[in-house]
Amino acid sequence: MSAAVDERVTDEIEALEAILMNDVVIKRVGEVPDIIETVVHPSTGDDIDQQFVCVTLEVKLTPEYPDTSPVVTLRNPRGLDDELISTINSQIRGKLSDCLGQPVVFELIELIRENLTESNLPSGQCVICLYGFSDGDVFIKTQCYHHFHSHCLANHLIAGKKYYKEELDKLPLWQQVSAPAYQQTCPVCRCTVSCDVESLKKAPPPMDSVSAPPFCLTAELKDLQKKMAALLAEQVAKGGVVGIGDTGPPPLTITTPADNEIDEASNGSPGGSQDMKAEAVGEARQNGNGSNNNSAPGSPQARAAYRGPYRGFNRRGKPGRRGARGGAR
Ligand SMILES: [Zn+2]
Ligand SMILES: [Zn+2]
Structure with a gap:
């Protein structure tokens, strides 16, 4: 590594690579480390299935880092609402000023992880029914880290397949043969998903929909x-x-x-x-x-x-923020 790179930075990068291994990406300009990127998950031991939220931490180093603060960005939040993201961002600003003069990336990862562990439950709304997630709800996390009530996702996928079949039947036979096969997709980001609809279907409807007063x-x-x-x-x-x-x-x-x-x-x-x-x-x-x-x-x-009934308010009594919440990104 170039002698121009501060020893504190070199040591920090070595430690990050040794501990996080494939989970950290160091982007360099020539020999000089420029951006450190890692996806932060809540602490759940080795149980990945119990991680319902995550966020990508991007740290852009300044030439004078760590004597000046790096530029820190949180990207691709999953299952986190805007309120929590802004709380974490303000804690990051505090940490950056406290740690001026010393490497800070591990501290940032730890700070974010603590927040995610505390909020390891999808916040915001299920975009299918627009109700929130309450205790007792059965929900599912897709491979793309989007959350839905299992009941709602089952209905969505059943309707999607039915609609696909109806549209397919309208095509001439020669086109039906060459049409792409039905593929389940995430209603938020359209990533392909593979869900067992039969088992999702067994889940009860969202608690809030059951207890909601009549429209x-x-x-x-x-x-x-x-x-x-x-x-x-x-x-x-x-x-x-x-x-x-x-x-x-x-x-x-x-x-x-x-x-x-x-x-x-x-x-x-x-x-x-x-x-x-x-x-x-x-x-x-x-x-x-x-x-x-x-x-x-x-x-x-x-x-x-x-x-449809009006469901513009979530369980916290705040106006619905469909499309605006962090988790929907
Ligand atoms: Zn739902
Ligand atoms: Zn998705």
Whole structure:
């Protein structure tokens, strides 16, 4: 290693490589260590199945490190909500200033691990039912570190397979033969997963869904509906919503001017493999409050098409943060 590298850094890197082995990646610029990267898990002994959360720690060394603080970034949080990430980040800042002048990476790993061990339960919501995870819930961690109630994931995978079969049946036989086989995917990141649906199905429904009071349309919800309807109308007017209010051919299909004429005449779509995409969009349109019949957002038709109960609040009584929580990244 180059003599230009501080001995404290050389020693720290050697120790990291000796202890973490394949679990640490040292990126170098020439001979000089630049970035240290490692995925931190909670302490669960050797029981990997009991690790429900993790986060990637990235430490970018400065030329003067450890006499100046490195730049520390937490990436790819799994099962951690934004609140916990910001708590860990502020503890990291404290640790960095306490440890100025001495190597700090092991301290950071330990600090993060302690936090993860304390919170080794998926926080946030199950993105399928939007309820949180409560004591007594049966949940599953996928290979990609996303969490769902087992009950919900079973229903999701059963519905996914059913939908795949329905779409496959619509294809001409010669295309059915060459169509890719059904593959289970994670509803959050679309990584392929392999789950035993039969055993997932045996899990009870989420506790919060059982104990939830019956749905009731409150004045607060009506107010929210109005705000959302106005927002949707604005986005549709700006062309920012795919499938709602557009009268042209389905997006993401290759079409010719002639296809447009067919579409408008028959409200159908050109044949071949495009059928599948067109149908999928058609379905999405229906789910998106029946824009096929051009009902205005918030109209009686649109309201009638909305079937699900409102679940915009999680178990802590905070507004739902679907898509915004760390675990969903
Ligand atoms: Zn769920
Ligand atoms: Zn995933």
